[in-house]
Amino acid sequence: MNAAYLYSLITVVLLGLIAYAGAEAAGLEVLFGVIIPYLALIVFLIGFANKILDWTKSPVPFRIPTTLGQQKSLPWIKQNKFDSPYTTGQVVIRMALEILLFRSLFKNLRTGFGKDGQKITYKWVVWLWLFALMFHYSFLVVVIRHLRFFAEPVPFFVTMIERVDGMLQIMLPNLFISGVVLLAGASLLLLRRVLLPKLVYISRPADYFPLFLIIGIAVTGLMMRYISKVDVIRVKELTMGLATFQPSIPEGSISGLFYVHLFFVSLLVAYIPFSKLMHMGGVFLSPTRNLANNSRAKRHVNPWNYPVKTHTYEEYEDDFRDKMKEAGLPVEKE
């Protein structure tokens, strides 16, 4: 079997232990609470910007949208505006549907093989779409909720989101649905990757690592909230210090769990620019999705277009003049 996920799991567990021991036993709070988070942020910002700049430095020489529906042609033929967009507005809608609703994933099919009937079947499957949606949206909500730690006063939308998120009052403090859904989403995506043979086959440590990291973040987060509670006041003191660039480690200790959590987050943030997680930026730039299908109507310019050697008509006629004349084909030069 594929040991790739074991490596990733062990790595993440080890990293967690390092942070725990470091902050709790070795007293390296400043390292794990201040230096690493700042470093991670710097790496992220520079790395992310770099990557985007690098992408945009390469031009889009040709207009290559994948057309997933009827083109705009004759006025009485109904154009599929969002799958074969003709205007920028339509492209924006296409992209929004893709980015907000993961529309392509929604179309997923599973190919089946009926050996006896010699039939191939295609079944609509929504799991990947559903798990991905769960995962990404809950992650977004969690991130927004965390803004409470970095702003004073807490912005209204954060409070609002919190209120909606915490509507399910089955525990005290309020259970935030997002945290649980995040853990579930990430775990389901991980399960897919370790259980479906095809996925196992194409997966590399680089695919498991961020999933374990995120699961680690979710688990430590949930633990701090519901099991081994941390002192939120102190945490906020630390995070506000970071946010206002006056970092300090608060008096008295915050649990080691918190440092593990923060370390995982720092790692994830720093890891983004160098990994497939850059899909969060790349999805906006994919030329098969973000271009209008109107290249027969509007000219598109390729910045590196250069003249090429062709076989000109004159050369062609020189090659075949006699035969052309004999066949009664018109020629330019007698």
Next chain:
Amino acid sequence: MAETPKPEELFQNIDHSLPDEPWEEIPPDLSEGRFCYPTKKKNLEYLDLPTTTQDEWSPADEEWPIPDNWKEIIHEGFKERLEKYRSLKIFMDVCVRCGACADKCHFFIGTGDPKNMPVLRAELLRSVYRNDFTTAGKILKKINGGRPLTKQVLKEWFSYFYQCTECRRCSVYCPYGIDTAEVTMMGRELLSLLGLNINWVLEPVANCFRTGNHLGIQPHAFKDMVDFFCDDIEEITGVRINPSFNRKGAEILFIVPSGDVFADPGTYTFMGYLLLFEQLGLDYTLSTYASEGGNFGLFTSSEVMKRLNAKMYAEARRLGVKWILGGECGHMWRVINQYMDTMNGPADFGEVPKSPITGTVFENAASTRMVHITEFTADLLRNNKLKLDPSRNDKHVVTYHDSCNPSRAMGLLDEPRYVLNSVCNHFYEMPENTIREQTFCCGSGSGLNTEEIMELRLLGGLPRANAVKHVHDTFGVNMLSCICAIDRAALPPLMDYWVPGVGVTGIHELVGNALVMEGEIERTMDLRFEPLNEETEEDADE
């Protein structure tokens, strides 16, 4: 192809279980029948393209005839392409290996070979990209899925980039629109830097460059072939046609895939075009110089594609036509819709295409000045400009194969259907997950329509054939229509093998059959010289 197993056997033997070894460790299968023959040196020399160091060679050879600094050449070529194509960079960086594309490729479905999963096909290139061009890859190497470029990797590229028909079906399902066809195109460009091309692509390219068409038909012979069709047409319809060639001052230049001129059943489609234009009294001309719509340069490199395509505009300019009408061709239309204007434009001749019959202005072709014939014919039908007798196609129970390129790189879906529904009475769609933008490739596109890989082609075409089989069994479909000359060449053997009893036709063959022409005799034969209506004849006998 005596050794090709029976269809049931071939089907039963498709194995989708995955190997135990990681894919990096499995060498490509380069046994006879699994690779396309490499190109003859003379074709490369004719085009001034890089050649291998030795004339005769086989991909099965242990050592390939490539220069010693081959790694450097590939590395430089890769770098250059990363700088030229944002698509390549993005597609190298953002795949999350979610697997959504994995079972969407007809070659994977048919062969079960994991490296035919689009995600792994792209990974063949991506692994080298990571290793050589990314910071993380340079540090983490294998952990990050990187691997150094070796001769085995090169062989793998040759094997799997020539087991991709660049059909783009995978890109439909990818959340980031990663188009493995684009990756394949880049991979082939890189191979081409070492002279590693296949003959079934390069020979047509060399021919097109010299004579204007795939088979290298010289101008007089091209005219002769068309004259033959006109004789046949006269015999069938009683109408004599004399199309013009290279005529200056014609309103429209008509360009077909040359396959329609030299290979059945495309020839019947060509006859259909001629009948239609004659009935309309269209002021058009054919060109012997620009006598090819299909562009095999697309399967070689963007530069070669541009070199071949330039002829169309050059000829339109020379002849002084107003616009260009294009025949039923797959890759031609991908190139026209996505590349033509950008690389060969601006189209500084003529005017925005306008149908001289209906007055319709084709705004969607305002810049390229090129209209697809099904757009043109659909407009005629909509405006009641044609008299039709669809019952002449009654012996055909028709279904429609969306050719990959017009579907997924143009969005031409409803026009051909509109035409079909007007010219025949029995039309049935294949299942919805196998048509329109989800259409399955014929398995022989992008230059793979070659005999030596027949079994691979039959496996690649299986998903298409299987859907046809479904409507054949359910509705009695016996005719598969399409708008691509490669399809017309590739689908007949595919049908004969998997769904015997199903023929292949272009749309305009059916138009030609149904078209009631002025001054025609009573038709008893279709354009294939076969009786028009077998069933009614039998009925009359009873």
